[in-house]
Amino acid sequence: MTSPPTTPSGARSEARTGAASASLFARAQRVIPGGVSSPVRAFKSVGGTPVFFKRGEGAEVVDEDGNRYVDYCLAWGPLILGHAHPAVIEATIAAAKDGLAFGTCHRREAELAELVLEAFPWAERARFVVSGTEAVLTAVRLARAHTGRRLLLKFSGCYHGHVDALMVKAGSGVATLGLAESAGVTETVAHDTVVAPLADEGALREVFAKYGAQIAAAILEPLPANNGLLEQTTSWLRTLRELTKASGSVLIFDEVITGFRFGFHGYGKVVDVVPDLTTLGKIIGGGLPVGGVVGPAAILDQLAPLGPVYQAGTMAGNPVALAAGVATLRELRSGAVHAHVAALGERLSSRAKARGVTVAHVGSVFWPVLDGGAVPNRAEDIRDAAVQAFKSRYRGWLDRGIYLPPSAYEVGFLSAAHKPEHVDALADALGGVEGRG
Numbered sequence: 001m002t003s004p005p006t007t008p009s010g011a012r013s014e015a016r017t018g019a020a021s022a023s024l025f026a027r028a029q030r031v032i033p034g035g036v037s038s039p040v041r042a043f044k045s046v047g048g049t050p051v052f053f054k055r056g057e058g059a060e061v062v063d064e065d066g067n068r069y070v071d072y073c074l075a076w077g078p079l080i081l082g083h084a085h086p087a088v089i090e091a092t093i094a095a096a097k098d099g100l101a102f103g104t105c106h107r108r109e110a111e112l113a114e115l116v117l118e119a120f121p122w123a124e125r126a127r128f129v130v131s132g133t134e135a136v137l138t139a140v141r142l143a144r145a146h147t148g149r150r151l152l153l154k155f156s157g158c159y160h161g162h163v164d165a166l167m168v169k170a171g172s173g174v175a176t177l178g179l180a181e182s183a184g185v186t187e188t189v190a191h192d193t194v195v196a197p198l199a200d201e202g203a204l205r206e207v208f209a210k211y212g213a214q215i216a217a218a219i220l221e222p223l224p225a226n227n228g229l230l231e232q233t234t235s236w237l238r239t240l241r242e243l244t245k246a247s248g249s250v251l252i253f254d255e256v257i258t259g260f261r262f263g264f265h266g267y268g269k270v271v272d273v274v275p276d277l278t279t280l281g282k283i284i285g286g287g288l289p290v291g292g293v294v295g296p297a298a299i300l301d302q303l304a305p306l307g308p309v310y311q312a313g314t315m316a317g318n319p320v321a322l323a324a325g326v327a328t329l330r331e332l333r334s335g336a337v338h339a340h341v342a343a344l345g346e347r348l349s350s351r352a353k354a355r356g357v358t359v360a361h362v363g364s365v366f367w368p369v370l371d372g373g374a375v376p377n378r379a380e381d382i383r384d385a386a387v388q389a390f391k392s393r394y395r396g397w398l399d400r401g402i403y404l405p406p407s408a409y410e411v412g413f414l415s416a417a418h419k420p421e422h423v424d425a426l427a428d429a430l431g432g433v434e435g436r437g
């Protein structure tokens with residue numbers, strides 16, 4: 001039985017039921033580890049049963065019980081145009097009708113590469129893969145080949161997919177060789193990665209003094225957005241650029257989240273820092289699986305078949321996925337979408353502030369900090385009180401038709417389909433104000 005659909009007005013709805021989601025989750029748990037294809041979807045961080053989505057329309061999703069939500073997770077970021085954007089759906093269907101996969105060369109590879117390189121003018125080549133993880137894997141391998149060095153430098157709080165060499169956490173001390181963060185990652189691999197804190201110039205200088213000549217690549221999210229939103233100063237990013245240049249290490253900006261999010265460019269342009277390689281994902285696939293690496297020919301042309309660095313994929317550059325990416329980037333080119341979502345991010349933050357709630361934001365990427373304390377810029381400074389406050393309120397937001405990413409450590413996103421009234425209702429709900437915004 002399905003309940004009548006409820007609206008995401010912000011009003012509390014007593015009619016909501018999660019019976020269908022609960023039953024589907026029980027079924028999935030019998031055959032899939034934890035019932036999920038990716039761990040955070042299991043709602044462990046917020047408790048309760050995950051919501052099973054059935055349909056997405058613009059800013060909204062409908063679950064298997066017929067409940068509607070305004071979606072601020074947006075598939076973890078790719079859907080900057082909102083769910084089922086007509087131009088993206090049309091392009092995807094047209095491509096699918098021509099065949100789902102070829103495993104050969106096709107026209108859309110160069111089309112997407114040209115669009116992406118237009119946005120990253122310092123780069124000369126793009127190679128497409130299937131996920132952000134694969135993009136990072138490729139960039140790291142390229143950096144090691146290019147430098148002939150072994151060590152990687154990563155920063156606490158940055159996430160780069162589930163690449164073994166980067167599933168690594170800091171040991172004791174300021175800038176240390178890493179320890180495995182996941183079972184199954186060997187200590188040998190973890191020891192090839194140095195882990196340093198964000199926002200700490202002293203630690204950065206210490207790492208380069210100690211390991212600089214061995215570092216193949218320093219990789220970071222220039223706007224870290226996987227452990228809250230840990231905005232870094234431009235001066236710290238510039239110091240990292242200078243130190244990598246001086247030591248001959250490759251600087252990789254992992255822009256899987258930030259690429260094309262703040263304009264028709266990367267976050268590197270926002271802070272005026274040019275890396276050696278940039279990894280992309282999410283938005284460049286418009287909701288289908290696409291990752292990418294961009295950089296100068298001198299590095300990218302080391303990839304096979306031109307060079308000795310192997311990378312391949314049956315589904316790499318899949319024509320349907322690239323069609324969705326091309327359609328999405330074409331919609332973004334004018335900058336109108338970015339202006340719209342940035343204005344919404346600002347509105348959300350200032351309305352929440354008026355309600356006594358801190359919502360950190362950079363453009364349209366936002367992160368509620370619900371314990372009333374300062375916004376941190378290092379993973380180590382995220383307070384348990386803020387995490388607990390998020391967790392304790394999460395179900396209440398769902399009841400009001402608001403779907404935020406189900407973890408206090410995840411950022412929220414805004415899309416072209418979101419409206420001022422949506423973010424007003426969100427700000428009110430974050431501030432604990434009942435009823436319509």
Ligand SMILES: Cc1ncc(COP(=O)(O)O)c(C=O)c1O
Pocket residue numbers: 076130131132133134136159160161162221226254255256257281282291
């Ligand atoms: C910055 C960053 N890099 C890499 C990845 C991995 O991308 P994917 O999940 O597509 O493998 C993510 C995923 O969220 C990410 O946020």
